Amino acid sequence: MNLDTVIFFAAAVVAVFGxxxxxxxxxxxxxxxxxxxxxxAQAILYxxxxxxxxxxILIVVYAGAIMVLFLFVIxxxxxxxxxxxxxxxxxxxxxxxxxxxxxxxxxxxxxxxAARMPSKATGVLGxxxxxxxxxxxxxxxxxxxxxxxxxxxxxxxxxxVVGAVVIAKKENNAQxxxxxxxxxxxxxxxx
Amino acid sequence: MIDYVSALSIDFxxxxxxxxxxxxxxxxxxxxxxxxxxxxxxxxxLVGYVLALWFTxxxxxxxxxxxxxxxxxxNFGIVFKAIFIVASIIVVxxxxxxxxxxxxxxxxxxxxxxxxxxxxxxxxxxxDLIVLFLGLEIMSVPLYVMAGMYRRSLESNEAGIKxxxxxxxxxxxxxLGIAFIFxxxxxxxxxxxxxxxxYIANSFPVYLYAGVALILIGFGFKVGTVPFHTxxxxxxxxAPTPVTAFFSVAxxxxxxxxxxxxxxxxxxxxxxLSDVFWVLAVLTMTVGNLLALxxxxxxxxxxxxxxxxxxxxxxxxxxxxxxxxxxxxFYLVAYTMFxxxxxxxxxxxxxxxxxxxxxNELRGLSKTNPYLTATLALFMFALSGFPPTVGFIGKFYIFxxxxxxxxxxxTVIGVMNSFVSVYYYLRVIKTSFFxxxxxxxxxxxxxxxxxxxxxxxxxxxxxxxxxxxxxxxLSQAAIFGMP
Numbered sequence: 001m002n003l004d005t006v007i008f009f010a011a012a013v014v015a016v017f018g019x020x021x022x023x024x025x026x027x028x029x030x031x032x033x034x035x036x037x038x039x040x041a042q043a044i045l046y047x048x049x050x051x052x053x054x055x056x057i058l059i060v061v062y063a064g065a066i067m068v069l070f071l072f073v074i075x076x077x078x079x080x081x082x083x084x085x086x087x088x089x090x091x092x093x094x095x096x097x098x099x100x101x102x103x104x105x106x107x108x109x110x111x112x113x114a115a116r117m118p119s120k121a122t123g124v125l126g127x128x129x130x131x132x133x134x135x136x137x138x139x140x141x142x143x144x145x146x147x148x149x150x151x152x153x154x155x156x157x158x159x160x161v162v163g164a165v166v167i168a169k170k171e172n173n174a175q176x177x178x179x180x181x182x183x184x185x186x187x188x189x190x191x
Numbered sequence: 192m193i194d195y196v197s198a199l200s201i202d203f204x205x206x207x208x209x210x211x212x213x214x215x216x217x218x219x220x221x222x223x224x225x226x227x228x229x230x231x232x233x234x235x236x237l238v239g240y241v242l243a244l245w246f247t248x249x250x251x252x253x254x255x256x257x258x259x260x261x262x263x264x265x266n267f268g269i270v271f272k273a274i275f276i277v278a279s280i281i282v283v284x285x286x287x288x289x290x291x292x293x294x295x296x297x298x299x300x301x302x303x304x305x306x307x308x309x310x311x312x313x314x315x316x317x318x319d320l321i322v323l324f325l326g327l328e329i330m331s332v333p334l335y336v337m338a339g340m341y342r343r344s345l346e347s348n349e350a351g352i353k354x355x356x357x358x359x360x361x362x363x364x365x366x367l368g369i370a371f372i373f374x375x376x377x378x379x380x381x382x383x384x385x386x387x388x389x390y391i392a393n394s395f396p397v398y399l400y401a402g403v404a405l406i407l408i409g410f411g412f413k414v415g416t417v418p419f420h421t422x423x424x425x426x427x428x429x430a431p432t433p434v435t436a437f438f439s440v441a442x443x444x445x446x447x448x449x450x451x452x453x454x455x456x457x458x459x460x461x462x463x464l465s466d467v468f469w470v471l472a473v474l475t476m477t478v479g480n481l482l483a484l485x486x487x488x489x490x491x492x493x494x495x496x497x498x499x500x501x502x503x504x505x506x507x508x509x510x511x512x513x514x515x516x517x518x519x520x521f522y523l524v525a526y527t528m529f530x531x532x533x534x535x536x537x538x539x540x541x542x543x544x545x546x547x548x549x550x551n552e553l554r555g556l557s558k559t560n561p562y563l564t565a566t567l568a569l570f571m572f573a574l575s576g577f578p579p580t581v582g583f584i585g586k587f588y589i590f591x592x593x594x595x596x597x598x599x600x601x602t603v604i605g606v607m608n609s610f611v612s613v614y615y616y617l618r619v620i621k622t623s624f625f626x627x628x629x630x631x632x633x634x635x636x637x638x639x640x641x642x643x644x645x646x647x648x649x650x651x652x653x654x655x656x657x658x659x660x661x662x663x664x665l666s667q668a669a670i671f672g673m674p
Contacts, residue, residue, distance in 0.1 A: 163336035
């Protein structure tokens with residue numbers, strides 16, 4: 001049993017433990033923290049598979065940004081336990097929940113059994129196989145073949161920020177009208 | 192690294208108009224920071240648009256692709272870019288006074304409009320589904336904001352939210368469709384898809400057809416075809432009227448540019464598409480027209496009318512082929528002219544205080560503003576397709592293309608729809624000319640900017656109707672440059 005195997009099983013156990021604890025918690029904040037634990041363990045699994053980039057993105061985006069968002073929402077709503085979310089669903093709802101979970105698990109097992117796993121990553125997208133998924137391979141693609149979409153994405157982000165500011169900005173009444181009497185701006189509509 | 196760059200063929204010459212528009216929008220954003228200079232933003236916007244239009248016309252006849260085959264410069268894209276820019280210029284003129292009256296004349300408005308135009312131009316020039324999607328998003332995000340910009344009005348807020356949710360929803364369809372196509376073909380490049388089409392269709396028919404259907408739904412939302420049209424009336428009625436004018440023309444033209452590029456060029460061998468478009472076209476024409484009959488608000492009526500016009504243009508997609516594409520481009524140019532004209536008059540009338548564009552507010556208009564009423568009548572005649580306006584010629588080309596390809600029933604339904612539409616367009620003319628006002632009617636005050644907008648659109652509507660030859664040749668030359 002070499003070190004790789006030890007790390008794999010350790011990370012796998014932690015990932016499953018985190019996921020289980022996440023859905024078993026009554027306190028939403030504890031749930032969110034267990035989800036982070038699970039995600040970090042999953043990132044380790046990705047790195048072991050050679051997906052260094054995917055692993056780091058998983059930590060930065062999911063364990064970082066999205067989890068902070070979750071925690072903010074939970075804190076803003078002031079949820080102390082899952083009871084704050086309202087009465088528990090009726091029996092039928094709970095049954096559907098378990099049935100759906102079991103169905104998804106069965107589906108997962110069937111897919112994993114049916115899939116013919118290739119022994120090695122076979123250059124999808126034309127990546128060179130040896131550094132598939134590495135930061136270098138991804139960034140090379142990003143700044144050569146996909147440089148035009150990348151720049152466009154930048155513009156999209158910029159205009160989304162500008163648009164959010166325009167929508168959220170305080171209205172400036174001084175600018176309202178420099179026209180003559182009959183053209184006063186319409187009063188606030190209440191209907 | 193050097194050989195990478197040469198293989199990519201990074202050619203900024205292909206995107207000079209786009210860069211011009213982008214730089215202008217940055218300048219306008221800067222101007223918006225200072226109160227002293229923010230009133231310059233409309234002038235700077237116009238200068239930017241005119242420059243971009245000039246660069247676009249310089250590209251005419253030039254063919255090429257670059258940026259790893261993500262951008263294709265061809266006459267088809269160039270004509271559409273010109274349509275977007277001309278429509279935007281007219282909207283700048285048309286909205287100037289309205290925005291001042293409503294307190295919306297801010298630099299941000301113009302910056303958003305410029306970026307939206309940029310997105311449309313990116314869409315028209317793209318030969319890759321990723322770029323097409325990004326262009327669509329760059330176009331849409333400013334539009335959501337523009338729809339909800341008039342925050343004192345609850346209707347405007349409603350329009351912004353509704354448009355945002357429906358837009359985001361439709362984008363999800365589009366993106367999933369692109370993902371399916373990528374799954375089936377291993378590429379998002381339209382040229383590669385066309386080359387390997389028979390292989391893809393034989394190997395992964397399910398993913399291919401699912402992808403095509405989802406992409407169609409995504410664009411169907413954007414251009415407002417019938418099963419996906421529910422957002423159109425509320426958004427058009429609620430948004431500030433110049434923004435509505437912009438909505439009804441430029442994004443619609445961009446959506447059709449994408450539809451034509453993807454379905455007439457990219458998936459031309461999916462034969463079932465013709466039947467699908469047949470159903471969509473008939474539904475869109477008929478439902479749009481029938482619902483327009485029942486409206487008491489002019490803006491809402493024009494919203495349903497724009498749905499029915501989308502139906503007429505869809506006829507071109509049923510037919511397919513070069514003639515139909517030319518007819519669609521001709522119709523879009525014509526539609527840009529008379530629809531912007533119609534909305535221009537509505538915009539002008541809404542600058543009167545408390546005006547909500549109801550039909551009964553038009554009463555007695557011919558007494559107070561006879562020339563304006565005559566112009567309104569001209570646009571209504573063009574919308575309903577009377578000769579000698581360009582509306583008639585546009586419909587004639589579309590339906591003759593359909594007849595030549597043997598779509599007799601489609602043509603019959605289309606022409607019957609045109610007859611139905613005459614009722615509600617003429618109702619505008621009847622109300623404004625022959626109905627007496629209840630009190631003393633308030634005259635609308637003309638401003639130089641709106642006169643410019645109305646003159647451009649009126650001359651376009653009438654001039655192109657009398658001398659359509661030039662425009663027809665132009666649209667016939669606007670072919671896909673992607674062999």
